[in-house]
Amino acid sequence: MSTVTQTATKTCRLLYYGPAGAGKRENLRLINRSLPPQHRLNLASGDPERQIAFRLKTEKDGEWQVLVQSIDAGMEKYPTAGLENTPPFDGIIFVVSSCTNQLDHSLAALEGLKGYLDSWNLDLMNVPVVIQYNGRDESQMLPIDRLESLLNPWGLLSFPASSQRDEGIRETLKSILGLTVNHLKMNSVAPSAARPNSSRQNKVKTADKSLDLEYGPPIPGTDIPAGVDGSGKAIFNDTPTPLILPVQIHRDMLDSDGKINILLEVEIID
Numbered sequence: 001m002s003t004v005t006q007t008a009t010k011t012c013r014l015l016y017y018g019p020a021g022a023g024k025r026e027n028l029r030l031i032n033r034s035l036p037p038q039h040r041l042n043l044a045s046g047d048p049e050r051q052i053a054f055r056l057k058t059e060k061d062g063e064w065q066v067l068v069q070s071i072d073a074g075m076e077k078y079p080t081a082g083l084e085n086t087p088p089f090d091g092i093i094f095v096v097s098s099c100t101n102q103l104d105h106s107l108a109a110l111e112g113l114k115g116y117l118d119s120w121n122l123d124l125m126n127v128p129v130v131i132q133y134n135g136r137d138e139s140q141m142l143p144i145d146r147l148e149s150l151l152n153p154w155g156l157l158s159f160p161a162s163s164q165r166d167e168g169i170r171e172t173l174k175s176i177l178g179l180t181v182n183h184l185k186m187n188s189v190a191p192s193a194a195r196p197n198s199s200r201q202n203k204v205k206t207a208d209k210s211l212d213l214e215y216g217p218p219i220p221g222t223d224i225p226a227g228v229d230g231s232g233k234a235i236f237n238d239t240p241t242p243l244i245l246p247v248q249i250h251r252d253m254l255d256s257d258g259k260i261n262i263l264l265e266v267e268i269i270d
Helices: 025-034 100-119 142-149 169-186 231-234
Strands: 009-018 040-043 051-058 062-072 092-096 128-133 158-160 200-206 208-215
Touching: 009 025, 009 100, 009 169, 025 051, 025 062, 025 092, 025 128, 051 142, 092 100, 092 169, 100 142, 128 142, 128 169, 142 158, 158 169
Parallel strands: 009 062, 009 092, 092 128, 128 158
Antiparallel strands: 040 051, 040 208, 051 062, 200 208
16 A cells, blocks of 8 residues: 655644743743754744744644744734734644632633634634643642633643643643644645745745744754753654543532542444
């Protein structure tokens, strides 16, 4: 059996969104520092804590250019009437702090995210969204089940994380990559392919958005520390889309501590 190799490079745009200080910039910094040099793409604007780009290649889905941006809640740009009809993102990572005293900011950011999506005629159920509960190393933090009940009644994929300890960062990224790439393929709205050329400058167009990406060495000041490269390569393994099985359970079925045991029986068929 012959294998068809996809050579076109597609673009996937990820948006890290959440309240200021929740750890979005630390996410991007850690991701950028752990990327193998051959996968990095330099950007015309060189703030690796606000915007990074890298090349992702999988046997199943071919090669993708991934643009990752970080935006504080309240700083997003709403579409201009009559001028924009394509959102500047394909998937969203909603990053919030686990700290008790940050809950109000997290709830306000959630409302901001819903309003931002609504401006593009979208909602949390028709765009790939993953939630990251950052700051799991803090002394005063809310339990995950409490955060879930307040910030995730839809049952979106969520991950505990600590950007200070570099925990949960890659797991969050791999999950949203799998969901977003699969969403783009299923909805046939993958951004325009960029054909490689002989120059170092390659302009990638995404609908009416354009990104200037430059193939070159790592961004100054973001060299890979010794011992980090191996862990970063885990991002570039094939990223299967997580299987989501929505289940609704009446609150009366929960134990007194708010927990329930669920037995899932799975049969694999050809």
